[in-house]
Amino acid sequence: MDRNANAYSELFYHCVQVLNQYDNSISEETFLEHYFQENKVPNETFVSTILFDCIRHSTLLKTIIDIFYATDGIHIRRSEHNIYKIIVYLIFFQLDTVGFKLLRGFINSVQLNRIYQFLKFLINENHLETIQKECMKLYEQEYIDDKIGRVMKTYLPDLRGILLDLTDAIEGRTAVRQIPEPTKIQPFNLTAPKARIVPIPKIIPKLEKARTIPKTTYEPSREHIELEKIREDNHRRGLNKLDETRTLNCHFLQTEKSSKTQKKLRKIIEERDKNLRFDHFRANPPPKTETNKIPVKLNVATILKESQLYKKQEDDVRRRLMDFEAGGKDAQEFFQWQQTMQKQDYDEQMNIIERKRLEGKMSYEEAILARQRLVDENRRLADELKRQTQEAIENHVKEKVKEEQRMKQLIDEVVNGRENAKLSQQKLQQYKADFVKQYKEEYKQLMKQALEEAEAEMRQRAELIQQIRVLESVPIDRWKPVDLTSIAGHGVHDEMSIAELRERLELIKLEREKERESRRDHIVKDKQVKEQMITNTVQNIVKYRNELTTQTAKK
16 A cells, blocks of 8 residues: 555555554554554544444445455455545445545555455445345345445445546556547427317306205214213223333342352353453465466367357447446435335334324223223122022022922822723733734735745746746857958047058057158258357467457466
8 A cells, every 4th residue: 555646645554554453452542642642643533433333334345355265356465454444434334425536545655456356346336246145144134235235225326437447557558548528318209289269158057056054063962071071081091000010119129149140150151251262373375286288178168158258348348338338327315205204114114103102092991991891791700690690590499399299289289090900901912912923914914925936936937047047058150250451440539450550550650760860851951050169269269368468468
């Protein structure tokens, strides 16, 4: 880093030194006071802001720098991470206030190739998506969209301009880039419209005078006024009960740990602190060997991948040039409108939250009143249930007395009816004997009739079996001559004979052979075209590599 490159190099040098020398063992204010006494700093307020904010946003800045060192900054020294941390902080947090003049001064103080790689990493869309995904694991999406997404959308053309200036400085071009003039808007040459004829006004009919609205329409009713009074009394009563419950003591919830448990907790914390190793030595990884000069035989896949890579690079350059030819537009008005709308949405959301909080408080108070009403209702129901049980007990006693009287009458009737029971029993036995005798006679007649019907059915079956055996003993002529030209005659669609079937099979075999030959010729042609395409791509790759080697040799 060059301290005498421009007017801002000295300030940038002190910002980097502050971050390099700061240690967490002392406070920021004490460290800055000692540093300002020992060194002459141009802008002490700005350096203090850099230190405080970099410590505050250290997690976000460290995530971005780690992604840079893992992708594009593999060959850059880790000791320069505070330089890139300050550049990231200025772009994402202070670019609206400090402007591009200070940023350009800081960028020009760093070595060109390294700062070129870092700015190219920040502007790349794939790396920006990776940064946003990693940062969303630590912060909310709204914060990331505001700090990274909004800044990159707003100042992306300006950052690309700085990157192009760095490429010109690296390649040795000093000519000023020509910015195209913006398109001037001209009005359309349209014919003036003819004057309209004034229409004749229509006669407006007069309306009848309406009746006056009665005063009772806009006045509340008597029932509504009484309900409002009752609601206010209940609300006031509930608030008084709520204040009474809040004044109750809750000291029984407060518990303190004994001295023995506190000693054990201190021992556990000390053992954990001893196992921590903050000053652990970390060795740098071994340098990678150069393998680019070893000739490697390329296959088809690597040739196509390398050609696709070169096409992508050419498309990026072409797209960047098209953007600068079209001219970048400032979207500051849109972002201001977006900020105002977001602020309005945030105010509406806070109003909704406050309204819900008040509604919750009111519902809580209404719940207290409802609980009191429920207690009163339960007490009333309990009294009503006691009264009903008393009446049920009295009714049960009355019914018990009536049941005892009815049982006495029944006993007297049973005693009188025992004498008549013997005569009725003799009559029942005589009736049963007569019924059994009649049932036996009818059963004998039914069995005799069933046997006669079974014998007749067996005789019929024997006659049928004898006739079937006679028919089966007669010989049948089953021989049928085979005709290959005739059809079976099943009545199926597209029914054909065996001879026709053989002819069609032969035709299908010939067609399949022709199709196989044509497919073989097509595969050979495709293979030749593919080989020609691969040779052309290899020639283009060799040409592109030769151009790159000549350019590097010129540099």
